[in-house]
Amino acid sequence: MSCKLVRRHLGAFVDGELDPATQIEFERHLEACPGCQEHLAFEGSFRMQTRDSVGRVQAPEHLWERTLRRLDEIDQAKAEHASWVEVRPMRWRHAWPIAAAAAAILIIGGVVGLPKRSDYQSAGMLQDVVNLHTQALPSDVQGEAPGEVVRYFQGKTPFPVRPAQFEEPSVKLVGARYITVGTRPAAALYYIHNGRRITLLVFQSPDIVRNAQRTHVGGREVYYHDVGGNVVTIRQHGGLSYAFFGDLDRPMLFQLAANARVAY
Known part of the structure; x- marks a missing residue:
């Protein structure tokens, strides 16, 4: 699968619209291609930030009237000073959807402010966490034995992967998968709790808690983000x-x- 094909359809990949077989091919390519990983991180974070920003901004109604009047004035001025060679470009009034899109971008950038690069990365990583769980991608290694998971990730990630252990006996490890979060190698650990799925992602990135909310539960510091009405909770250690x-x-x-035991 070529980089050109992957980048052309990254939107469908981010939205989870690919069939399972194509999804797997995309993931394999992305795991091995840093350039496409950067495009993926930007695609996911840009969509998320744009949705959030546009939802908060509403242009005043009088802006459209003023804009159309001014564009008509520009067309009239061009007509009066046109040379004998007649060129008929698209009239500004008829091109108002394009102008509207440009105005929206300027409004978002000026009123809301464009996110910093680290904000883009954080948003993209959070969306990766949610997408991975929602898509329920298959495990690379299956079973409840933590040792098998540890061995599987040796040489695949630049850090040792040790499955978290939980006080609740009903939380069971069922598998793991190598993925990327943004552009960073990560371990996706799959658990089951009373028949319900839990996904735990382990990776190196201080940016994930940028602008996160913080609380303490049982004496431990827990960060969290709200992503599309869902919550992603985060622990950091080592x-x-x-x-x-x-x-x-x-x-x-x-x-x-x-309660997760992440150091042992």
Whole structure:
């Protein structure tokens, strides 16, 4: 699969619109291609930031009338000073959708402010966490034995991967998968809790907690982000980020993040 093909259809990949077989081919290419990883991170974060920004900004109604009047004046001035060779470009009034799009970009940039690069990265990584869980991609290694998972990730990630352990006996490790979060190699650990899925991503990135909210549960510091009405809880330890997402209610996700034993 070529970089050109992957980058052309990154939007469908981010939106989860690819069929499972194509999805897997995309992931394999992205795992091995840093350039496409950067395009993926930008695509996901740009979509998320644009949705959030546009939802908060509304142009005043009189702006459109003023804009159209001014564009008509420009057309009239051009007509009066036109040379004998007649050129008929698209009239500004008829091109108002294009102008509207440009105005929207200027409004968003001027009123809301464009996010910094680290904000883009953080937003993209959070969306990766949610997408991975939602798509329920298959495990590369299956089973409840943590040792098998540890061995599988040796040489694949620049950090040792040790599955988190939980106080709740009903939380069971069922598999793991190598992925990328943004452009960073990561371990996706799959758990089951009373029949409900939990995804834990382990990776190196201090940016994931940028602008995150913070609380303490059971004496432990837990960061969290709200992503599209869902919550992603995060623990940090030893330079690693542990991001939790699952088919659980908010209190349970906070409790699992706080109780997870990530150092042993």
